Amino acid sequence: MTGEPVLADSLEVDATELARFLGLRDHRFFEHEYRTFKPERSVFVQARLDGRLIGTQGIVPYPLFVGGKPLMSGRTERAMVDPKWRTGGLFAQLMRTCVSQAAEKGCDLLWGMTGLKVPFQYSGFLFFEGFYEHALLCVAPTRIAEDLRGQQDRRMRAAKLAATVPSLCLRAAGRFAPAAKLDVLTRPRNDRDVDELYRQLRGRMPLVVMRHEPAFLDWLDAGRGVERFYAYDGEALAAYAYVDLSSRTKATILDFAARDARCMRTLIRAIVRAMSQRGVAFLYVSYNVTNPLLARQRTWLVGEGFVPFHRGGGFVVRPLRFQDYNYLGDMSRWYITRLWNVLYHQAGLPEA
Structure with missing residues (x-):
């Protein structure tokens, strides 16, 4: 391996390569998740080293009402880092790039459903668990x-x-x-x-x-x-x-x-x-x-x-333009149902 990973936000991807990297059977997930609903607000960052894909992190737009006010949030998803790079700070680099791009594209806050506490906290997210x-x-x-x-x-x-x-x-x-x-x-x-x-x-x-x-x-x-x-x-x-x-x-x-x-x-x-x-x-x-x-x-x-x-359950949230911690820091204010978990349905795969 030579040099440092190159990170880029782009919706131009090799969907088959990406599905293989993420362990998904259906490459159509990318078209649906990132290019169908408000693609101008979607973020998808790839990290490559000498042309080889070694990391990904995405943000998908989700419209919310926060205290009755319409805001645009971004859901963090499809985070993956090659095992050889998981101790080198690549996840933090991917997230920093995603945060910057999401803010530039008009997201007011970021959130995600995950049990990965420490990596997200290191990237400025609040973490909640045991609410679901x-x-x-x-x-x-x-x-x-x-x-x-x-x-x-x-x-x-x-x-x-x-x-x-x-x-x-x-x-x-x-x-x-x-x-x-x-x-x-x-x-x-x-x-x-x-x-x-x-x-x-x-x-x-x-x-x-x-x-x-x-x-x-x-x-x-x-x-x-x-x-x-x-x-x-x-x-x-x-x-x-x-x-x-x-x-x-x-x-x-x-x-x-x-x-x-x-x-x-x-x-x-x-x-x-x-x-x-x-x-x-x-x-x-x-x-x-x-x-x-x-x-x-x-x-x-x-x-x-x-x-x-x-x-159980794990939830992370990070402020961007919206920085009212009365909402961001209080899980009891979030009306979260299974709908918040929905991603592209891969036909033929068993449900949890």
């Missing part, structure tokens, strides 16, 4: 055997086995709890209805939440087979959820919110009916349990049959 809870609901006991035979993480298989009986008991106990009379639709009546629901839920509460722009949601959903549920009380949206059907017998609630317990019951029961018709065995959900709004909704989810089985 996972829960399962058993939809159809007759489909459990088929589901468990499928390829999946052994911890998820164990969680399903442990959650089945408690979930069915919770569902039986709550079946007569009153639900709201709502119209459940597959499309919003207005593209701003979800953002308006969050405005009402937030009140004066400081909150960080995704902006539900149609183009952004379509980009996140691409290739995943997402079904959307919008529950209306007259003209007002009272609850909603996005459900990922890309795994045959386990459906995942990517994002959700409800005005109150009765609205949540209507929403979840509509989802369970739909999933039962599709042969789904389990419904999975995850959320930031430290957020007051999500903590309250967690109680409603448990009442409908969800069994929490694990807390």
